[in-house]
Amino acid sequence: MSERWFPDEMPVPAVNAETNGWWEAAAHHRLVVQRCTACGATRHPPGPVCPTCRSTASEWSELPGTGSVFTYTVVRQAFIPSLADRIPYVVIAVELDGAEGARMVSNLIDIDPSDVAIGMRVDVVWEDMGPHLALPRFRPAADAKESER
Amino acid sequence: MNAGPGAARRGACLVGIGETRYAKWGGIAETSEYQLAIAAIQAAVADAGLSMDDVDGLASFADDRNDATFAAADLGLPELRYATMSWLPGGGGACAAIANASMAVETGAAEVVVVYRSLCQGQFHRFGQGPGGRPTKGPARVPGLRKARTLLEAHLGFTMPFGMFSPPIAYAMVLQRHMHRFGTTAEQMGVVAVTTRAHAARNPRAVMGDRPMTMDDYMASRFVSEPFRLFDCCLENDGACAVVVTTHERARDLARPPVEVVASAQGTPRGFGHGQYSNVGMPDDDYTSAGARTVADRLWARAAGAGVGRDDIDVAQIYDHFTGLVLLSLEDFGFCGRGEGGPYAASGALAWPDGALPTNTHGGSLSEAYIHGLNHVVEGVRQLRGDSTCQVDGAETCLVTSAAGVPTSALVLGRR
Numbered sequence: 434m435s436e437r438w439f440p441d442e443m444p445v446p447a448v449n450a451e452t453n454g455w456w457e458a459a460a461h462h463r464l465v466v467q468r469c470t471a472c473g474a475t476r477h478p479p480g481p482v483c484p485t486c487r488s489t490a491s492e493w494s495e496l497p498g499t500g501s502v503f504t505y506t507v508v509r510q511a512f513i514p515s516l517a518d519r520i521p522y523v524v525i526a527v528e529l530d531g532a533e534g535a536r537m538v539s540n541l542i543d544i545d546p547s548d549v550a551i552g553m554r555v556d557v558v559w560e561d562m563g564p565h566l567a568l569p570r571f572r573p574a575a576d577a578k579e580s581e582r
Numbered sequence: 583m584n585a586g587p588g589a590a591r592r593g594a595c596l597v598g599i600g601e602t603r604y605a606k607w608g609g610i611a612e613t614s615e616y617q618l619a620i621a622a623i624q625a626a627v628a629d630a631g632l633s634m635d636d637v638d639g640l641a642s643f644a645d646d647r648n649d650a651t652f653a654a655a656d657l658g659l660p661e662l663r664y665a666t667m668s669w670l671p672g673g674g675g676a677c678a679a680i681a682n683a684s685m686a687v688e689t690g691a692a693e694v695v696v697v698y699r700s701l702c703q704g705q706f707h708r709f710g711q712g713p714g715g716r717p718t719k720g721p722a723r724v725p726g727l728r729k730a731r732t733l734l735e736a737h738l739g740f741t742m743p744f745g746m747f748s749p750p751i752a753y754a755m756v757l758q759r760h761m762h763r764f765g766t767t768a769e770q771m772g773v774v775a776v777t778t779r780a781h782a783a784r785n786p787r788a789v790m791g792d793r794p795m796t797m798d799d800y801m802a803s804r805f806v807s808e809p810f811r812l813f814d815c816c817l818e819n820d821g822a823c824a825v826v827v828t829t830h831e832r833a834r835d836l837a838r839p840p841v842e843v844v845a846s847a848q849g850t851p852r853g854f855g856h857g858q859y860s861n862v863g864m865p866d867d868d869y870t871s872a873g874a875r876t877v878a879d880r881l882w883a884r885a886a887g888a889g890v891g892r893d894d895i896d897v898a899q900i901y902d903h904f905t906g907l908v909l910l911s912l913e914d915f916g917f918c919g920r921g922e923g924g925p926y927a928a929s930g931a932l933a934w935p936d937g938a939l940p941t942n943t944h945g946g947s948l949s950e951a952y953i954h955g956l957n958h959v960v961e962g963v964r965q966l967r968g969d970s971t972c973q974v975d976g977a978e979t980c981l982v983t984s985a986a987g988v989p990t991s992a993l994v995l996g997r998r
Binding site for chain 1: 739744807
């Protein structure tokens with residue numbers, strides 16, 4: 434099992450036919466995005482049809498796991514009891530390299546919340562929440578430099 | 583208000599309003615949410631000077647637990663000819679429900695439609711809380727993935743496990759980005775909270791009417807999710823309200839001065855999806871907006887056809903689940919430029935009676951009550967009857983907006 438940052442009681446994702454493949458890849462620590470095989474556009478969350486070209490053909494495209502912080506919030510209220518000793522924590526929307534227009538929600542860990550900034554470069558790190566569930570979190574990139582954004 | 587080129591065709595009218603008492607969540611335990619809905623409908627029909635025998639349609643919006651079919655039977659409607667619930671989520675459909683009722687009476691599908699909303703967050707769950715509003719119990723072990731029952735639930739699978747539990751967290755991220763791009767400040771958001779609290783102080787229905795707030799109070803309130811403090815977030819309430827919609831012809835003979843639906847619009851721009859609560863991948867200009875830019879363009883075009891321009895608006899009821907989203911709505915509806923919502927609010931524009939655009943004259947969801955914004959429509963009617971506790975002198979036009987950051991809707995109401 435990986436290092437742990439969040440408690441076991443965090444909500445478990447509900448999945449459907451469109452999203453199941455993403456979670457299967459995640460369980461194997463593969464960060465993927467749904468890519469249209471007709472026009473190449475990426476989309477997230479996964480859906481049944483490409484909003485750009487309306488093709489229903491798609492594939493799971495593996496990403497390098499690097500990106501930058503598009504926006505964030507420092508959560509200071511424990512919305513579930515077991516977070517009481519884990520607040521504050523940082524939720525981010527991350528702009529992923531190789532997945533234009535397909536930002537994802539995640540967390541920034543291993544950082545003082547007052548140091549978080551929009552544009553900060555981040556790297557993926559996996560947290561195993563259970564035997565079949567792994568979540569991609571992010572930590573500041575080793576060579577953290579702000580992107581151009 | 584001038585009779586414009588489209589004035590010959592008169593829109594549907596809002597002829598009755600009804601409200602129960604409003605209370606903090608859990609404050610109404612002796613009456614069920616459904617009983618409150620029935621009470622609000624009865625009050626609105628009585629206010630219009632109509633009988634339940636005149637009502638032939640019911641309309642509401644997303645996730646309503648109080649089915650129109652049961653209500654029609656229980657209220658003894660002679661015949662139910664029209665029953666709709668808007669798909670626009672959360673509070674996004676309040677104005678859309680009015681618009682849908684208006685279209686029903688204008689096409690003859692029905693003649694008298696009551697739009698209603700009842701919320702007892704104490705009896706069900708508090709929207710501002712975590713998953714389902716229930717403390718998570720059970721074994722300290724993730725049981726594996728489960729099957730989503732709805733499309734939204736599958737989308738929230740990409741947010742909830744990361745601790746984006748509730749709307750204030752999602753929309754705090756929107757305002758963080760807005761601050762980054764445009765320099766919006768906490769004090770500018772605070773102006774919305776403080777101004778509408780002052781309006782509520784004059785309103786005997788307002789849940790927070792006896793709780794004055796200064797800017798120091800605002801700044802001292804605890805952070806929920808930065809940059810949102812507790813006082814950036816709307817209330818969680820128990821209560822219900824209803825609005826009666828009928829034709830212009832029928833409205834002329836009723837008890838109250840009719841308020842006309844001058845224009846309406848609903849929807850989203852391309853790529854906006856269900857809004858920033860479940861979608862962070864939309865274009866930046868939409869992400870940092872209320873999602874109402876296309877709705878606003880359509881609304882103003884239609885209002886212009888009826889002889890009403892944006893500059894003619896006398897008073898506004900802007901959906902206020904969060905202070906910051908009011909700033910974004912003001913931008914989307916064009917009362918100020920992109921990124922200028924903060925300075926516009928800070929100029930005093932929203933304050934009754936002297937601001938350029940007195941806004942949320944009942945106190946809004948931040949200070950009157952959170953009834954998914956249908957109470958904003960009720961206040962719009964009250965302003966145009968001359969009955970508001972923060973009455974804008976001679977008000978003839980009112981903008982009402984429904985939600986922000988989700989698919990949204992809006993109305994221009996008029997008196998003429």
